Amino acid sequence: MTDLNKLTIAAARDALKKGDVTSVELTEACLTQIEGADALGAFVHKTPEIAMEQAKAADARKDGGDLNGIPLGIKDLFCTKGVASQAASGILDGFKPEYESTVTTQLFNDGAVMLGKLNMDEFAMGSSNETSVYGNAVNPWKAGGAELTPGGSSGGSASAVAADLCLGATGTDTGGSIRQPAAFTGITGIKPTYGRVSRWGIVAFASSLDQAGPMTKDVRDAAIMLKSMCGHDPKDSTSADLPVPDFEAALTGDIRGKTIGIPSEYRMDGMPAEIEKLWEDGTAMLRDAGAKIVDISLPHTKYALPAYYVIAPAEASSNLARYDGVRFGHRAKLDAGDGITEMYEKTRAEGFGNEVKRRVMIGTYVLSAGFYDAYYNRARKVRALIKRDFDDVFAQGVDAILTPATPSAAFELGKKFDDPVQMYLNDVFTVTVNLAGLPGIAVPTGVDAAGLPLGLQLIGRPWEEGDLLNTAYALEQAAQFVAKPGRWW
Amino acid sequence: MLDLTYETPTPKTIAGATGDWELVIGLEVHAQVATAAKLFSGASTQFGAEPNSNVAFVDSGMPGMLPVINEGCVAQAVKTGLGLKAEIHLRSAFDRKNYFYPDLPQGYQISQLYHPIVGEGEVLVEMGNGQARTVRIERIHLEQDAGKSIHDMDPAMSFVDLNRTGVALMEIVSRPDIRGPEEAAAYVGKLRQIMRYLGTCDGNMQNGNLRADVNVSVCRPGDYEKYQASQDFAHLGTRCEIKNMNSMRFIQAAIDHEARRQIAILEDGGEIVQETRLYDPDKNETRSMRSKEEAHDYRYFPDPDLLPLEIEQAWVDDIEASLPELPDAKKARFITDFGLSDYDASVLTADVTNAAYFEAVAEGNDGKLAANWVINELFGRLKKDDRDIADSPISATRLGQIVGLIKSDKISGKIAKDVFEIAYTQDRDPEEIVKTEGMEQVTDTGAIEAAVDEIIAANPAQVEKAQANPKLAGWFVGQVMKATGGKANPAAVNKLVSAKLGL
Numbered sequence: 002m003t004d005l006n007k008l009t010i011a012a013a014r015d016a017l018k019k020g021d022v023t024s025v026e027l028t029e030a031c032l033t034q035i036e037g038a039d040a041l042g043a044f045v046h047k048t049p050e051i052a053m054e055q056a057k058a059a060d061a062r063k064d065g066g067d068l069n070g071i072p073l074g075i076k077d078l079f080c081t082k083g084v085a086s087q088a089a090s091g092i093l094d095g096f097k098p099e100y101e102s103t104v105t106t107q108l109f110n111d112g113a114v115m116l117g118k119l120n121m122d123e124f125a126m127g128s129s130n131e132t133s134v135y136g137n138a139v140n141p142w143k144a145g146g147a148e149l150t151p152g153g154s155s156g157g158s159a160s161a162v163a164a165d166l167c168l169g170a171t172g173t174d175t176g177g178s179i180r181q182p183a184a185f186t187g188i189t190g191i192k193p194t195y196g197r198v199s200r201w202g203i204v205a206f207a208s209s210l211d212q213a214g215p216m217t218k219d220v221r222d223a224a225i226m227l228k229s230m231c232g233h234d235p236k237d238s239t240s241a242d243l244p245v246p247d248f249e250a251a252l253t254g255d256i257r258g259k260t261i262g263i264p265s266e267y268r269m270d271g272m273p274a275e276i277e278k279l280w281e282d283g284t285a286m287l288r289d290a291g292a293k294i295v296d297i298s299l300p301h302t303k304y305a306l307p308a309y310y311v312i313a314p315a316e317a318s319s320n321l322a323r324y325d326g327v328r329f330g331h332r333a334k335l336d337a338g339d340g341i342t343e344m345y346e347k348t349r350a351e352g353f354g355n356e357v358k359r360r361v362m363i364g365t366y367v368l369s370a371g372f373y374d375a376y377y378n379r380a381r382k383v384r385a386l387i388k389r390d391f392d393d394v395f396a397q398g399v400d401a402i403l404t405p406a407t408p409s410a411a412f413e414l415g416k417k418f419d420d421p422v423q424m425y426l427n428d429v430f431t432v433t434v435n436l437a438g439l440p441g442i443a444v445p446t447g448v449d450a451a452g453l454p455l456g457l458q459l460i461g462r463p464w465e466e467g468d469l470l471n472t473a474y475a476l477e478q479a480a481q482f483v484a485k486p487g488r489w490w
Numbered sequence: 491m492l493d494l495t496y497e498t499p500t501p502k503t504i505a506g507a508t509g510d511w512e513l514v515i516g517l518e519v520h521a522q523v524a525t526a527a528k529l530f531s532g533a534s535t536q537f538g539a540e541p542n543s544n545v546a547f548v549d550s551g552m553p554g555m556l557p558v559i560n561e562g563c564v565a566q567a568v569k570t571g572l573g574l575k576a577e578i579h580l581r582s583a584f585d586r587k588n589y590f591y592p593d594l595p596q597g598y599q600i601s602q603l604y605h606p607i608v609g610e611g612e613v614l615v616e617m618g619n620g621q622a623r624t625v626r627i628e629r630i631h632l633e634q635d636a637g638k639s640i641h642d643m644d645p646a647m648s649f650v651d652l653n654r655t656g657v658a659l660m661e662i663v664s665r666p667d668i669r670g671p672e673e674a675a676a677y678v679g680k681l682r683q684i685m686r687y688l689g690t691c692d693g694n695m696q697n698g699n700l701r702a703d704v705n706v707s708v709c710r711p712g713d714y715e716k717y718q719a720s721q722d723f724a725h726l727g728t729r730c731e732i733k734n735m736n737s738m739r740f741i742q743a744a745i746d747h748e749a750r751r752q753i754a755i756l757e758d759g760g761e762i763v764q765e766t767r768l769y770d771p772d773k774n775e776t777r778s779m780r781s782k783e784e785a786h787d788y789r790y791f792p793d794p795d796l797l798p799l800e801i802e803q804a805w806v807d808d809i810e811a812s813l814p815e816l817p818d819a820k821k822a823r824f825i826t827d828f829g830l831s832d833y834d835a836s837v838l839t840a841d842v843t844n845a846a847y848f849e850a851v852a853e854g855n856d857g858k859l860a861a862n863w864v865i866n867e868l869f870g871r872l873k874k875d876d877r878d879i880a881d882s883p884i885s886a887t888r889l890g891q892i893v894g895l896i897k898s899d900k901i902s903g904k905i906a907k908d909v910f911e912i913a914y915t916q917d918r919d920p921e922e923i924v925k926t927e928g929m930e931q932v933t934d935t936g937a938i939e940a941a942v943d944e945i946i947a948a949n950p951a952q953v954e955k956a957q958a959n960p961k962l963a964g965w966f967v968g969q970v971m972k973a974t975g976g977k978a979n980p981a982a983v984n985k986l987v988s989a990k991l992g993l
Contacts, residue, residue, distance in 0.1 A: 080554045093553065100547060102554060202554040209794035237556050238796050316794050319588050322597020323551035327650070341648070345590055368588070368789035377791060 005030035007165045010071050010222040011249075017070050024070025027168070028056035028114050031072045034166045035116060040490040043151075043161040045077060045135040046085045046118035055114040062112060067225045067249075069112030074161045074170040077118045078125055079105050079213075080202040084115075088204040089133035090123045092352025093330040102202025103234045104171060104213050111229045116167050120157025123354045124321065125178055125206040128427035130156025131418050132356040140186055140411050141486040144451035149411040152182030152427075158216045159186040163486060169217040169226050173203060175210045176309050177431025180443035183216055184406035184456030187445040187484060189223050189477070190216040191470070194463045195438035196241035199234030205320040207313040208239075210435040220444065220474040224248035227466065243464060251467035256475045257291030262399040266302035267430060269408065275449045276405045283403055283446050283457040286479035287472070297399060299390040302433055304383045309432040310425060311367050311380035317357075318364025324352060359421065388437040395462050401472045402460040404430050406443040410453035430458055440466050442473045446480035454484065494822055494832075496614075496622035502670030503711065506753045511708045513749050514717075514726050515668035519681055521660045521691040522635065522699035523566045529634050529658035530557030530600065537697050541651040549656040551595030556795050559584075563658040564801065566690040567607050567632050568809050570660055573688045573816055574627050574681075576611025578806050582631075583798040588789040592650050593637035601661075602631035603790045607799065613684070614818055615668075615677045616836065625677050626665040635659050654698075660691070666705065666726065669714075671742035678702055678738060683817050687842045695736050702741060704732045706748045708756070727752065728762035732769050732776055744769035748776050820845055828857025837865055843879050850886030855893045863893050867910055884914045891920040900924065901931050905976060932978045935986070938970065941978070942986045945969045953991060960993045 005027045008016070016022040032049050052072060059070035080086045080098040087093040101109070109115070120138035122130050129150035130138040138156035140149040141164035151160040155172035159182035162170050172179040174192035183190030191214045198213045205211060215226035228249070233242040263284060268277075288294050326332035326348030333347035353361070367376035394402070408429060417423045434441035440463070443456040457476065461469030503510045528535060531546035548555040571578050583605040586598040608630035616622040637655035641648045662681060668674050682700055685691035693700045707727035709717075717725040732748060735741045747769075752762050767776040815823070817839050824835040824845075838848045838861060847868075852860035868889060872882060892910055895901045901909060901924055909929060913920050924930055932938060945966055946953055956962040966987045971978055 086553070088553070096553070098552065098554075100552070100555075200554075201556050204553045205795075207794070236558060238558050239794075315791060319586050319598055319789070319791070322588060322590065323553070323595060325590060325592075325597065327592045328550055328595060329552070341592060365789065368791050370787045370789075373789075373791070 004165075006034045006167070008168060009218045010068070010168045010225050013071055013168055014067050014225070017065075024056040024059040024072075024114060025053065027070060028052050028072045028116070031116055031167050034164075038164055038166050038490050040139065041141060041160045041164055041166070042120055042136055042138045043157040043164065043166055044074065044117040045089070045120045045133075045157065048084055048115055048117045051084070052114050052116050055109065059112045059114060065112045067111070068108060068229050070114060071112070071168050072114040072116050073108065074116050074119045074158060074167040075105055076155055076158050076171050076173060077121050078173050078204045079171060080204065081105055081115065081118065085118060086204070087134070088124050089121045089135055090324075090352065090357065091134045091331055091354070092324045092349070094352070096330050098202075100202060103199035103236065104203065104230050107232065108171070108229050113229070119155075119161055119170055122154035122156065123357050124204065124317070125154040125173055125175055125211075126317070126356050126360055127153040128177070128181060128424050129153045129412075129414065129417065130182075131414060132354050134354065137414055139414065139490075141488075141490065142186060142411060142453055143486070143489060144453050147413045149453070150185065150414050152185035152407075152411065154178040155182050155190070155216060159183055159188060159190070162186070162188045162216050162218060164490070169215055169222055171213060171230070172216040173211060173213045174431075174435065175206050175313060176435050177428040179214050179216060180431050180441055180456070180458055181407050181427055183443040184445065184454070184458075185411035187454030187456075187482065187486070188216060188218055189220050189442065189444055189473070190214065191223050191227060191442040191466070192434065192440065193227060193231065193466050194241075194440045195435075196239050197440070197464070197466065198230050199232070199237040199240045201234055201236040207316040208320060209316060210309075210313055212435070220442075220470055220477045221249060221252055223442070224252055224470045227470075241464070246467050248467050248470050251471045252474045253471060254475050254478050255291075256287065256472050259292045259400045259472060260398050261287050261292045261294050261472070262297035262394050262402040263294060264297050264299045264302065264402055264404060266299050267404045269429065272405075273409060275410075275455065276408060279447045279455050279457060280403070280405050283476060283480070286446075286476055287403065290475045290479060292472075295399065297394045297397075297402065299387075299394065299433070301383060301386045301390050305387055305433040305436055306425065306429055308380040308383040308387070309428065309436060310363070311376050312384065312436070314360040314364035315368050315377050316364070318361045318368065321353075321357065321361055324349065326352070356421075384436045387433055391437045391439060391460075400462065401469055404458045404460065406430060406456040406458040410449045410451070410455055434460050439463055440469050442469055444473045444476050444480070445482040446476060447482065448484055452484070454482070494818075494825075496616065497620055499617045499621040499623055499669070499673065501714070502672070504708075504749055504753060506757050508757050510711055511749070511753050512711055512714055513670055513745065514666045514707045514709055514714060514729075515670070515674050515745060516666035516705040516729075517664045517668065517674060517677060518703040518705075519662040519664075519678060520701045520703075521570075521662060521681070521685055521693070523563050523632075523658035523660055524690055524692050525560065525562045525566060525658060527560050527562070528656040529560055529563050529632060531656055533656065535657050537699075539653055541653060544653040545655065549595065550652055551597065557600060557793075559796065559799060560658065563632060564607065564799065565809060566658075567630060567660050568801070568806055569688050569813065570662075570685060570690045571608030571611060571630055572806075572810050572813055573684050573690070574608075574611035574613055574630070574662075576627055576630065577609035579605065579607055579609055580803060580806070581605065581798055581800050582607040584793045584796045585790045586793045589786050591636070591639070592648065593639045593652070593655065595637070595652065595655060599634050599636065600793055600796070601633035604792070605798070606631035613677065613680055615673060615680045617673065617676055620832070623667065623669070623673055625667045628663045628665050630660050630662045633659050633661055666707075671745040674704060674745055675738040675742050678741060680817075683840065687814055687816055695738070698736055700736070702735045704735060704741060704745060705729045706732065706745055706752070707762070708749050708752045727756075728764050730762065730764065730776070731766050733766055733779065735769060740769060740771050743771070743774055744776060747774055751776065814842075824857075828852055828861065830857060830861050834861045834865060841879075847879055847882070847886045851890045851893060853890060855890055856897050859897060860890070860893050863889060867907070871914060883917060884910070888913050888920055895920060895924060899931060899933055899979060901929055902976070902980060905929050905931065929977065932974050933982060935982060938974070938978050938982050938986055941970050941973045942966070942983070942990050945973065946990055956991055957993070963987055963991060963993055966991070
């Protein structure tokens, strides 16, 4: 077989089971690709020794599951035992945890192979993978000469999967960090229901919003990988004690009789015509597949982005307090006479990048005495209203909601970097899902005039990832998105 | 249960140059929950372990680590709440209190600001002489302890021990119902007593598992009553908080000093600045830690890593059903069942181990006599040896035997002391001692009579004197006791001597 790195997880699984290929061969193919892809900035810590060891063990295993021997990339936000885990931040310089996150533990228990750690925005704060201490991750897709963002924060994961450096990757999504980069790179990414996947061992950004999920080449792969990542974890108090269904078995492609809601509030002023058309085409595809299309209203949508940019920084300001130079990671060199305050100030000034500092300051401000009610408490109320909007439409019989995944195709690196508000607008279609704790999936369904991929988002009922994946599968089948980036790196 | 009634004690007044002042005191007591593991991690809470040996990844604030509530700590808090007759909140929640300090690895303490697990309760604080103060409890919440910073090991560096980090504390917050230094100490003592009965806190102040922040203000006589009527704090003075007191003696001294400091300022025409102060026992003074202006902004917010804590009424009921008898009830029962004085009952119920020992001694015995023996003989002897009742060389059963031997006239009270000493020092059985050592009391009137006759016959001059002055009959009693080796029943001897002398 050739181009083993280009296989989907499902195809590789079937080939492995038939004995047509070994995990060592798959892994070597990916490692070779990774070696030649430094220009993408996707892999920031390569672990070929671990990968080969895991691949050999997988080949020796007789009764491996769906992920046995499948080479994956792991976002740098996941703590991986003995392997650098820095959340793309200078403040965690040299940090190698003595523990393995629950998600990676489960993936490895199922036989998955780790190729290395993937680039991301620092502490998952960003929508373009430009805030990483490792430098930018780059989109394998190009339109003209300029390098494009793969999106963020899971930019390295998206770039690696889209460029076939690995068969799948883990991502995390706090406001759209799986779905936006998936849409920017023409791959599939699902953020499951909050509580579906354990957060234990994943560096926290905003605890009430963070959720890990798979980033894959298609919906079937997302279903396979998600199953391994899910499940109740007693070490995470917010993890739901619910059985994990066989998501792949749910992929019948049959959505006849399903009700799909189209929310009017997502039709933003100044939305590019291409996005509007993409959305209409997607709606038509689902209608043609037998779904009932209804117009719905999610009236508090416009307050979602401001609420998100209060709640997420508030939690982050507290979650990031532990990076103080006392126990691990970076500690600033101190001058004679410097005390603990100078140590904190210098360490954090040197260790954190500007976007992280901005959010820590915003978060500190909105939680401070005198502003708490006006910002944080009000944002929490807005959050409750947004959740109620969704509850209402689901109660009316809506099974899933179709929206664009992003307001545009991938943009040029550096173009929005100095304008945080423009950058934050990238999340406009995705943050509501995190605020409401719902599952959401981005599926590539078309390309823009420049040939760049565009994605649609489906939002599902809580805990109904199987159903959501099936709807996404039907959309995928109808869209037949097969474009691939031309290799330039 | 016997309903003991008490009078309300008068508040402590301090005479100033411009008239009398009264004290108003409220306490925040931090009680370490008696459990094997920390509030949100499985690490041990053992005291005195090697530095940084009882530390889980979550305790040291490692990236991606998450807290998981220890059910045992919740049960202990509920138990404590029930012991303080307090309202148990079936739904409570944890908040983060954010501040930077090296012994606080997460950069925040997990506490319960907005929704504590226990609400209002009350404690009866006895002050002796039939006086007691009812102190209202505002709330009890669960929170994490911080670690320990060590600044005096190296001239240039500080060290941190995280063993205590994350250990569960109950913060018990009182209303400003305490009116003097002695009452404050007695209040802490009462909380300690109740929690030791419940087994929810070891109450060892030296090990730091019971500490108090003390809020002190002063007001003029009459102002407090206005506050009571309206619950309006405006009637009270500005308070200062004295942090982290870990001895009853220091609590009293600090309150007294702080009240006098405030009075001096006020009488000088000054104003009290609301602030946090530290007590220095070496200098017996309080010093400002930080004023309200420079106080931390803790940026409390609900901890998103923890879901609200929901417990079921049935679970609370189970805990309530398993509560042991508490000090007030036990004391009342000792008074009713054993006929003890208020004082003796207080002494015996002060500590649950003492109370249990006493009850074992008193079982099937005369309660009052048992109380005397436990309080006077046993406690005295233990104190002499600096021993704890838990390692008393004489068991309650054996002391009970001694009390039984006295009550049944087998031995006199005097002989009993000898028996006690032998049993205590030689680990022997009292009944066996009496038998082996021939210490049994002579109650046979014939034998005593013979001894009386003999002494009367031998001392005619003494007989004459005694007949003239009956007070001197005691000499004959003494002689008879001496002749019988102290074993004669003193009452029988008295009676016979009087009869024979014709008194």
